[in-house]
Amino acid sequence: xxxxxxVALLSSVLFTIGVLGVLLxxxxxxxxxxxxxxxxxxxxxxxxFAHRWNQLDGQVxxxxxxxxxxAEVAVGxxxxxxxxxxxxxxxxxxxxxxxx
Amino acid sequence: xxxxxxxxxxxxxxxxxxxxxxxxxxxxxxxxxxxxNFGVGAVIYLLLNAxxxxxxxxxxYAGAIMVLFLFVIMLLGAERLSPAEDxxxxxxxxxxxxxxxxxxxxxxxxxxxxxxxxxIAPATPxxxSPTAVGxxxxxxxxxPFEVISVLLxxxxxxxxxxTRDR
Numbered sequence: 001x002x003x004x005x006x007v008a009l010l011s012s013v014l015f016t017i018g019v020l021g022v023l024l025x026x027x028x029x030x031x032x033x034x035x036x037x038x039x040x041x042x043x044x045x046x047x048x049f050a051h052r053w054n055q056l057d058g059q060v061x062x063x064x065x066x067x068x069x070x071a072e073v074a075v076g077x078x079x080x081x082x083x084x085x086x087x088x089x090x091x092x093x094x095x096x097x098x099x100x
Numbered sequence: 101x102x103x104x105x106x107x108x109x110x111x112x113x114x115x116x117x118x119x120x121x122x123x124x125x126x127x128x129x130x131x132x133x134x135x136x137n138f139g140v141g142a143v144i145y146l147l148l149n150a151x152x153x154x155x156x157x158x159x160x161y162a163g164a165i166m167v168l169f170l171f172v173i174m175l176l177g178a179e180r181l182s183p184a185e186d187x188x189x190x191x192x193x194x195x196x197x198x199x200x201x202x203x204x205x206x207x208x209x210x211x212x213x214x215x216x217x218x219x220i221a222p223a224t225p226x227x228x229s230p231t232a233v234g235x236x237x238x239x240x241x242x243x244p245f246e247v248i249s250v251l252l253x254x255x256x257x258x259x260x261x262x263t264r265d266r
Binding site: 008012018021027030036051054055060070071072 | 147148153169181193200201228237251255263
């Protein structure tokens with residue numbers, strides 16, 4: 001097994017753990033962290049394939065993914081803080097109403 | 101070969117910290133497990149000839165993003181996670197989620213390993229120094245780069261408007 005195959009396998013395992021986190025955890029913060037884990041797994045695959053194909057484009061895409069993740073975290077955490085102010089909870093099972 | 105041994109060790113730490121994130125009962129511990137995971141990812145980037153991304157991973161992901169997470173967790177006082185009891189009528193969710201996760205992993209392994217990839221002609225190793233990445237960013241990828249900067253500005257304004265006191 002070469003390094004590309006191993007990192008691809010590691011990436012799919014990490015992505016699956018992230019999916020399980022989104023499906024199993026009830027706290028909005030934990031769900032959000034699991035999404036970050038999935039983004040990171042995708043980045044690992046990008047970098048390993050960029051290494052395999054000897055091209056820089058994969059690394060540039062990872063840079064863009066990181067920038068989008070930063071924007072997403074800023075907005076997402078602002079939403080969580082706002083929801084916590086009204087509901088006093090980050091448990092997604094209690095956030096089923098579509099009004100404030 | 102030495103690379104692969106180091107990678108296997110790093111991969112074990114990476115998967116263990118991801119499982120720690122999945123199973124921990126305290127949001128602070130979960131965030132710290134994720135920091136460990138991102139740090140291991142940075143070392144893997146170094147092994148894969150991506151030094152610029154390794155530094156960005158540490159400073160942006162493990163630094164800025166996770167500090168924001170820890171800040172919000174402590175600000176809200178949401179460290180203690182309620183024990184994960186299933187809501188009424190949803191006890192099927194946990195086995196279903198584990199089954200779907202196993203199916204996803206199997207699918208990824210099938211696509212990556214069973215279907216044979218096309219043969220790759222070995223190319224000459226490229227220069228992946230920060231200089232080369234910067235030239236690519238401001239050459240071929242100039243327009244996406246500018247779009248990203250607008251996106252970050254929009255996200256910043258959105259976060260300020262969402263959290264301001266009314």
